[in-house]
Amino acid sequence: MADHAVQLTIFTFLFIVIAVMGFAASRWKAGETMHHLDEWGLGGRKFGTWVSWFLIGGDLYTAYTFVAVPALMFGAGAIGFFAVPYTIVLYPLVFLVLIRLWSVSHRHGFVTSADFVRARFDSRTLALLVSVTGIIATMPYVALQLVGVQAVLATMGVGGKWPLVVAFLVLALFTYSSGLRAPALIAFVKDTLIYIVIIVAVIYIPSKLGGYDDIFAATSKHFTDAANQGPLLAEPSQMLYVSLALGSALALMLYPHSTTAILAAGSRDVVKRNMALLPLYSLMLGFLSLLGFFAIAAGVEPVDGDANTIVPVLFDQQFPPWFAGIAFAAIGIGALVPAAIMSIAAANTFTRNIYKEYFRPDATPKEETAVAKIVSLVVKFGALGFIIFLNPSFAIDLQLIGGVIILQTLPAVGIGLFTRWFHRGGLMAGWAVGMGVALTLLYQIPKIDPVTGDVVKAHFGGSGYALSKFGFDTDYSIWVGMIAILANLVVAVIVTLVLRALNVSGGVDGTRPADYFADSGDEDVTGPEPETDRWPTEPVIA
C-alpha cells in the first residue's frame, strides 16, 4: 500500500504539471485571434518539424495502443505484433497520399477531409457520409483512451469512477480553452516519459526475468493453440496478420485525428520529413508490445481478469515504486493527448461539414470556433458516459467497427486525392455497400475461447473473418475491412460506369491539378507562413 502511495503521488504531481501546461498552451505561438478554426482547431497551421513529430506521434500512438497491443500479445501471441508492420507501412503511404491532402487543403483552407470531398466531388451528401463515418469511428476511440487511464488507476488500487471524471474534466477544459496547441505541447512531455519508460523496461525487466532466452522459452510453452506456433504465426494466421497490418495502416490515414495532425503542419517538407522520423515511435511500439511476453514470463495475473491491466501490473511488480509512478503517469498523460486531438478532429468535422453546411451556412469563423469548442466538450463527455454507464467492452467493439468503417471512405478521400474518375453517385453507393458488408460480417464473428473452444460472445467478437464461411476450403481468415472495401470498390466502379453511360452529371471539380502540389510560400496559398522550427522562447508555464 505504501508503494501505491508513492506511485499515486508521482502520478498526481505529473498530472498537475500537464494540466497547467495545457491551460498555458493557449498563449503558445498564439495567432492574432483564437476565434478562428485554423487557430483553435489546427494550431494556426504552422507547426514545424519537431512539434509536428511530437503531435503526430502522440496522436497516432495512443494510450490505448500502449495498453492494448501488449495485452493482445499476452492473450493471442504473435498476431499482436501486427502493430509493427502496420506502423511501418503507414508512413510511406502517408508520404504518397496525405501529402496531397495537405497541399489541396492549404490552398483551399480545408480543415477536414470532408471539406476536400465536398469541393472535389461537388457533393454535400458525399461529404456528409464521410464526416458522419469519421465522427462515428472517432467517438469510441476517445472512450478507449479512458480504458488506458482506468487500467493504471485500477493497478494503483484507486477504485471508483470519480478519478476518471476528474482527469477528463481537466482534459475537457484545457482543450476547450487552448485547442490543438494543448496536446501539441503536452505531447512533448508525454512522449519523453514514454521513451524513458520503454527503454528502461526492455533492458531492466528482461534482466530480472532471466533474459530474452527465458522469456521466449516461456512464451513458446504458453501458446499452443491453432493460431500460434510457439512464438511464431501458425500458417492460417498469416493472411490475417498481413491484412490487419495493411488495412489498419489505410484506415489510420483516414481517421479525422490523423488529418487534423497532418494539416496542422506548416509545410510539405514538415510532413515529408516526419514520415522519415516518425518510425522511431514504431520501434518503441515494437519493444513495448514485447512487454506482453514479459508479462507471460513473469506470471502476471491481470486485475479482475482484464488483460488491459497487464502492462501496469508488470510495471507495478518489476519497477521500484517511484519509477512505476512515472510509468503510470506516462500512460495516463498518454491518454490525454490523443483524446484531445480526436475530440478536436470530431468537433472540426461536425462544425464544418454538418453545422455550417446544413444549419448555418453563413456562420462566421468566430461562430464556427465557438461551436467546435462546445462540440469538443460534448464528444468528451459522451466518451466519459460511455465508459461510466456502459460496459467498456462495448467501446472496444465499437472501436473494432471504427477501423473497418473508416476504411470505407478510402475511395472518396484516398483515391479521390489522385483521380476524379469515380462518380459521386458511385462513391455513395460503394460506401453504402461497404458499410453494409462490414457490419454484417462483424456481426457474424463470434469470440471463441482459444483453450476450451467455447463461444464466449456470439457477435462482434473480433475482426478476422474465416474464409471457410464463403465456402473456401481453407482455415485462413482475413480482416473484415478488406472484404468490405473490395465490395465498396466493385460497386463504386459499376455504378460509376452506369451513371456515366446515363450521362448523369458528376458535378464540377472545385480543385485544380496544381493544388495537389501547392506548398507554403507558393503564391495564393491561404495559410500563414510557416514559422521556423523552434520551441517557444517565452516561458510557457507562467
Add this chain to the structure above:
Amino acid sequence: MSTDSQQPDRSRPEEDIGNPDWSPWVLLLIIPIVIPLIPMIYNRVEPTLFDIPAFYWIQLAYVPMSAAITGIVYMKTRKKKVA
C-alpha cells in the same frame, strides 16, 4: 494523371502540369510498403539475435530500414528553393 476525366471548369483554363511529385526515387517506397507484408520472410525463429527470434528482430529492423528509405526519397525529391 486523371485530368482528362474531370469536368471542364469554365472559370479557369485547363492545365496539364504533369506530376511534380514524380521521380524514379519514389519507386523505392515500394520496399517499405511491400516487404513488411510478406510473413514468409520473417516467420521463423532462427537466426536469433540477442536470443530474440527472427520474427521479432527482423520486423523491428524493418523500422530503421523504412525510415532510411523514406528519408532518402525525401532528400532526393526535395524541391530546390530557387532564389
